Amino acid sequence: MPSLPLSPPVFAILTQLIEQRSGLHYVPDDLDLLAEKLSAKALEEGFESLLDYFYFLKYDPAGPAALDALVDTLLVHETYFFRDALPLEVISDEVARWVRLGKRVRLWCAACSTGEEPLTLAMMLDQRGVLDGVSLLATDYSQKVLERAKQGEHNLRSMRALPAGIEGRYLDVVEGRPRVRSDLVAAVEWRRMNLMDAGAIAALGAFDVILCRNVLIYFQDETARRVVESLTNALLPGGSLLVGTSESLLRFGTALVCQERRGAFFYVRPQEGT
16 A cells, blocks of 8 residues: 655644544654554545645544544554453442442443453443442443444453353353353443543543543543543542553542552542541
8 A cells, every 4th residue: 555755744733633632642753653544544535645634634524523533543442351350350349339238330431442341340240240230331432442342242362361150151252253241231331432522521420430441541641631630520429430550640630549449559539528
């Protein structure tokens, strides 16, 4: 496939547009990494210049949809069942206790990709007999991966951390592809969501637990700070935010308090008056 030249100035304005839309941050050292993907999408849209492609994305009425399609090609969709499972076990045990006390619990898995994380939670909650007492929302920027998630079909690599007793109970391998039980997929509400959209996040209401793992590492600090503020506002008092193991929020001056529970770390919104 032919490749379009990408000058540093055009790289700068294109990546600024991408960051404004999605939060994804790139530095000049990423020019060669992005050139092929940007060129491929521009040629696919019928452009022979990346500068013309930029003007189309920024000013044409069809630009926002094309920009979303471009961002979709740049997103990292690496996930698998029972990934970093300890904090999910902690969450599931706590949620089970709340449900048995009569509470209707709301959980949100942000940036869920093809859905392995929320489906892992659904399996854990079903094991504890409380899935019916939980509202489980899963969102992602990409409509394409959400459609895959809603089909309940995954790849074999997604099974690489699967504990004993899951295959055959919650998923089966059908024609070489793992297929999750349809009632588990249906127990999750799948919705497209851009984490840069504070208003859309606010419209979701309040949650007991929000999971946003391995996302903030792709943002600049100021962007991450804004996203964390939106997520904080979406937590109930006493609610917990779970981020990736390499994603410390302490440098942001967040209002959340870091807590260690059974070896897993959570960021908790203080109760009113504390």
